[in-house]
Amino acid sequence: MKDENVSKRAWKASRQGGDLSILWEKCKEVLMSVLPIVAIVLVLHLTVAPLDPTALYAFLIGSLLVVAGLTIFLFGIDQGLEPIGNFAGRVITRSNSYPILITASLILGFFISFAEPDLHILAKQVNQVTGGAFNNWIMVTAVSVGIGVMMTVGMLRILHNVKVRHVFAAAYGTIFVLSLFSNFDFMAIAFDASGATTGAITVPFMLSLAYGISAMKKDSKVGEADSFGVIGISSTGAILGVLIVGLLFGQNPLQGALPQSMAESMPLHEVYLSRLGVLAQESALSLLPILVTYLVLQISPLRHKKNKIVASLRGVGLTFAGLVIFLLGVNGGFMHVGAELGTQLAKADSMIPALLVAFLLGVTTVLAEPAVHVLTHQVEEVTGGSVKRVLVCMFLSVAVGLAIFLSALRILVPGISLWMYLLPGFALAVVLSFFVSDLFAGMAMDAGGVASGPMTATFSLAFVQGIAAQVATADVITDGFGMIAIVAMVPIVAIELLGVLYQAKMRKNTSAQSAQREGGAHE
Template structure:
């Protein structure tokens, strides 16, 4: 129960700042109506309880499965087993990623079904599966992480040159959204399980980087899909749900039946694979097995509540607030508001504090957690503000920001300490958490919909990618600072 209370506190820290900002804007410069703000508040409550239960379930169910499966397949010491099961596990866990489900639904709605939700889910999950398999093989063969990343991002940059530009935001956002609350703990546990079997002093370093490699998969997959789809031009518009439904609660009740099916199909394959592992390989004691099943049940319930809150009230308010602000004569106000939203989202993100502690421990206190927190918060805030600038200024395109950013991140990987490189590329999901995938993207879509000359598909998508890019650069820069400090300390001791 203590674990659940901790998760509950973490989620409240994440959701309440955004809720407070929305309420403040609603009662000042961007009123969105009593009914919609009521649905937003109810949605926030659903998200708080849903995400708390989901994370609790993930901790006692999903993470142990990842670690057990990782060590089990590594013990076989056969590459084909590592690759095949790496693909399967990556695919199945990603299908059940809440942030990706939210993104896929948004893409489907904005494109009026031209890019279907199921299609995007499957394509992205295939990309994740392939990259998880590749990442596990990298651990087995001890290939340097920066070399793998250089090749992957080299291919991504090449595809960007030929892919229709309407797919760029979706592709890069998919990479950010997949590294969420379901996928990251599982893949980290999977990587740690494989690395621990390998042993050696480098096992800790090897365990990092798997999420970073995995997050390149969706980009590659979606960009490849764009080339094969034959779609050259596609415009997007926001399905605005501002009309009255006559009830605050009715939309939530309306969402639940469809989401029951959606969540069941998302989690069922993962459950089946775990049961197969249990019968054939793992053979856990009954008590431990029951605890994991209980964790999966909590994950299911939390998942359902979370998506209900997101779909029935939370995101709608986000897009409405963005839409209202962008219609103001002083629509430039979305830039500082975007900055504030980005700052509070990351400042209040519990996973960031875990990351801060991890880096402070690894550096023996040379890099203080306060420095990391402010570096990430200002970085993410700037990324969201930059996204708003991109929407308002038609000449700025997404690739103008992303390609140089990722290029810098890859170049830094050759100079930063290896451990920091792994942590940095694993941490994209830390920044692009549930609040980014739900509220901030919806906010950007609302701004784009109301801005003359902007297109929701071209200009709003990409905000998750920019946010996810921030830790890649910030943490590696901190790694260089640590490296410099460590050298100075060593010289001083001599």
């Protein structure tokens, strides 16, 4: 008995040590995302854009909360929500029933989108900037319905072996038709929503479900290409959802302005304490449907054992705590400084400082996104090392830097509209999808969502909105939104161009090998 107790303590200690190691790894990933932004802010504060001391202190405290909250949140995702996603996928596929598959995909797609923090951040910004004209809960609900529908389409595509490029072309063809009848305000918000929905909660859930659904295919071995594309297809549902709501709102343009920061009107401790209760309530409301769904699924034959349920519930609890802390830091001062820097740089005689900072924000933040590293490793692995992850990182880094640069440029230069980027950009993406393999077409679609992470949805978007608020010829809504859309579009084209280069390289190698064989035969 004594030896058994000792072994239990040793197992528990080893598990705790493993958890601490994972937690530290998550912390390092988050620090890599946040520290470049902090460095840029401090350099600008000491040089060309000095900040009010209160705003700077609120930003530094907010940055610490963002690091702590996002670390705990990502750790909780690994411990709780990702296992729940895998479990839900197994339960659905075990039924081998189309009605159950469709119903479950619709419900889970809605719930996981409803719980996505990036979406809530964007919806809050839309609600504040429009003065409540476009309520954040209406937006979150519309986007979540769209995600649920298109995620179901993505799952059915896997079962019926439909080419991802065909679904991609059909989805964006529908979006183009709806855009003809929508005003520019809702177009910008709709395309931003597509990038904001594919975050830390939705991506692992969708991938887990996609792998499970692939197992239902009985006619052939599932290819690697089926693992990609679901995220990209699902994100089109966000655009469709907002555009349809926009049609119901009518053609009247939305009016609004950047809200005043609370840090300017109350003590710092009150800035954070005043938001704590509201954010906790909203976070609980977001995660509750997933928790209830998980507990209901325990009636299935595949139900988890008690210790697994406890571990999953602990992970959900950590996700909740991390989400509250993260949102507290974002709302307390983090985003306000982004907007303030954009405003100050837009006042300069030259537009070069604002454009340079916009490019640097894109280059630095995308390289630190954990999901980007996962994608680059996948590309290198599935191409057998022919396409190096360093090359993919370079493509994505320059692409996202260029995207935020173009977002700032369209605000600073009158006459450049969002559709001038999105229409030819997505048209090129659709055309290129027919010249690359299914594998690269799927990876490219997913890359757009992967590149637009928490830092893009918070600081970079606030920075661009600050520029829009200062430029006389710009509109905070029409021009202030749309940046995430461009960030989500450019990586699609970048990965597809990589696919074209990869296929050209493969054809060249094949031709060289054929020439060698023919030469050897003649000898």
